[in-house]
Amino acid sequence: MIMVVINLIKDLWRGLHFVLSIQFWRMALLWTLSVLVSHFQLLKDSLFSHKIVYPRCSSSTFPNTPVCVITGATSGLGFSTACKISKEGFVVVIVGRSEQLLSETIRKIKDLNEDAQLKAFQADLSSVESIIKFKDSLRQWLLDSNLHCSVQILINNAGILATSPRVTAEGYDQMIGTNYVGAFVLTKLLLPLLENSPVSSKIVNVTSFTHRAGRVDEGTVSGKKFLSSKHYPYAQVYEYSKRKRHILDELVQATLYL
Structure with a gap:
């Protein structure tokens, strides 16, 4: 008692x-x-403002079944997006850290859409090594299947909010590593598959309204300065990570013609 x-x-x-x-x-x-x-x-x-209409990457304009890769697809916005896109005729590649959650996600989507074409890959977006393994596995799977060896849509959705400091294998703060570095590395590694698409491919970076509060400078790029803080400023680190992903989105738009 x-x-x-x-x-x-x-x-x-x-x-x-x-x-x-x-x-x-x-x-x-x-x-x-x-x-x-x-x-x-x-x-x-x-x-x-005038409404901007972006061209859709439709399955009807693609000679083969198009492929959409979604990170963080086992819950929340990622799960809802996977459900929706699976109904659009895409093969949806869901990426997550937990094999159990990936299996449950496939079952849930199949319950909602029995015709859904799904493929699950386990990957930790805070680990560069894990991302590289995922890229290799994805490419090999595309080669072994009847699909075109390309990706039509990449949705960088995975993200975390941690209240205690943790360090990735590469030395980054875990929130920075997952929310920004992981998205950057994955985008760079999948560029050949995106560029190999016979139709215009898309990259979607899911950020947050909190990016408005984040300010990026040399000392916050890796997040290492926060790891030595007496009290871990997790709210600020999250803001920085989302601001950086927003910048990644701007860089993609400015430099790539996909």
Whole structure:
């Protein structure tokens, strides 16, 4: 009984410490403001800007079955996107860290769409070695199948929010490594497959409204400066990582003609 009370007090103390932390109030206030700014921008664009229509990578315009690669597809936005695209006639390649979650995701999508064409690959986007293995496995699978050896859509969706500091094998902060470095490396490695597409291919980088709060400089590129902080500024690290992915999206648009 005494231990139960002690553990309860510890949990209450941790909760109180979290609520009173700067990072909590940064998320509560600054992120809420970012959401409001984003919605205002969308409203303004819908009322006063010309609607931009982007050409679709449709399965009807592709001689073979098109392929869409989605990272972080076992839950949330990634899962919803995989469900939707599977109904568009694409072979959907779902990428995730957990084999169990990948299997469950395939089952769930099949329950919603029994005709869905799916392929799962296990990969850790915080590990460059794991990304390279995934690229090799994907290319070999394309060669062994009846599909064209190319990718039509790449959706960089995988991302994490960690409240404690962790370091990747390459020495990056784990949030930076997963949310930005992993997306950058994967995009670079899959470029040959994207460029090999007979039709215009697409790269979609899923970012966040929190990118408005992030500011990138030389000291925040790897996230190493945060690892030595007495109190890990996880909210700021998340903002930096999403800002960098937003910059990646801008670089892709500016330099690639896919």
